[in-house]
Amino acid sequence: MNSKTRWTFIAFITFAIFIIAIISKWYWLNIFVIILGLLIDRKGTSVLFPNNKKRK
Numbered sequence: 001m002n003s004k005t006r007w008t009f010i011a012f013i014t015f016a017i018f019i020i021a022i023i024s025k026w027y028w029l030n031i032f033v034i035i036l037g038l039l040i041d042r043k044g045t046s047v048l049f050p051n052n053k054k055r056k
Contacts, residue, residue, distance in 0.1 A: 007040065007044035007047050007048050008048065011044070013036070017032055
């Protein structure tokens with residue numbers, strides 16, 4: 001599994017957890033969404049969006 005596929009999968013899982021938390025009203029699941037979102041922001045953004053790195 002290459003790096004871009006892994007980060008895309010993590011982003012999809014994060015979105016799925018968010019949707020499940022909203023539908024089921026288990027708002028405590030959003031703690032995991034926040035943690036995964038920060039992880040994607042810190043580590044995965046350069047892999048998922050390589051053109052953004054050039055602008056910074």
